[in-house]
Amino acid sequence: MELRHLRYFIAVAETGSLTEAAERRLHTSQPSLSRQIRDLEEQVGVELLSRSARGVELTPAGKAFIDHARLALAQVEAAVESARRAAQPAKQRFSVGFLTGQEMTWLPEVMRILRGELPNIDVIVSSDYSPDLAEELARGKLDLAFLRAEPDFNLAYQVVGREPLVVLMPSDHPLTSRVAILPQELVGEPFIAMANKARVLRAVIDDYLDRSGIHIKSVQSVDNPAVVMSLVASTRSVTLIPAYVENLMPWSVASRPLEGGAPTIDLVIGYRRANTSSILKLFLSKVDELIAGVAKRLS
Known part of the structure; x- marks a missing residue:
């Protein structure tokens, strides 16, 4: 074989x-x-x-x-x-991946933690969908990634943040007049669902809608935040999406929080347990410092 x-x-x-x-x-x-x-x-x-x-x-x-x-x-x-890495031992490479958009929040603190090591390492930064980041970790292409806890990969995960879901809609939608939105108010609105590739997020959304006792028929399924925002604006649809996407919103879309107990989705750091990188070991020892630094910057 x-x-x-x-x-x-x-x-x-x-x-x-x-x-x-x-x-x-x-x-x-x-x-x-x-x-x-x-x-x-x-x-x-x-x-x-x-x-x-x-x-x-x-x-x-x-x-x-x-x-x-x-x-x-x-x-x-x-x-x-x-x-390949062992064949080029002069300068170690440390590859970090981010769920697209999350680098805006986390990369500055990542670089601050690695600052003392930067003369000795090349830091490679990339962004992608969560399942693709998990696959890159499993294949040894990435040392560390900020992603969702994808279930089909033999990786170690550690939660670094929990994000509430918000309602995304066209900037001139009638619901923008509301301070917060009840899930029942989404019934009857054209709804953009998360594609199966974004199944961790989709599962959180589906569970929330089920617990709220409502059924929404989606008009389309996508997994790219930029495409989601474009479709929301162009088709006058609504969707549920993690709050970090608010950092990427164009003028044509707006967001509002959900009223009551909004569902949350975990952001984790993932890595291969078999990865023996000393830089990874150093980074993992400072995860609490990383979380505190981001929280201070956002406060």
Whole structure:
């Protein structure tokens, strides 16, 4: 069994289509991809994928196999990354990722904590969706990330903040006249839901709406804050979103708090338990200092 077999299998499982996986993800021919999948199933000894007119789906055996396949690839990529770092020991690299928009709040304090080490390290900063940050951590591409506690990755998480959800709406929406908004007032409004990729946030929102006893039918699902704000303004919709997005709002949208006990979502720092970076160890020893520094700046 070769690594390409695992990559091909995961690509087909995630796209649900041999054609799409071959053309868009793997840049190979469909017959070649089909042969590789058959070779993998012969080596495993069971059928991993079922083919039908609707596309390709995982069999029960495939569902059991895919998590281990992902983990195997992640471990290989982490090993490659570790080897590359070891080959350039002169100056250590420390890579920090942020859920897009959170760097505005947390990066200054991160750099302050690392200030004494900066002559000896290169700090690499990036921003992305939370699931993508978790994947980068698992693969050894990032040392630390500010993200949601994504459940499908074998990572360590530590809560650094809890953000309330707020209502986002067009700046001239009638509800902007309210100081705070009841969840029942969202019923009947066009609603932008979080896409499945942002499932940690989506779960918090869905749970809140269920507990509030209301049902809202979404008109669209997205996972990018910038796209959310654009759609809210252009389609005159509303949505629920973490309060940090208020730092990114254009003039065309406005926010209001929820009345009563607004739901919150955790912001965590995540890292691989197997990461032996001395800089990571130093940083983790100063997390309380980091939280206090951000709280003081925001007060």
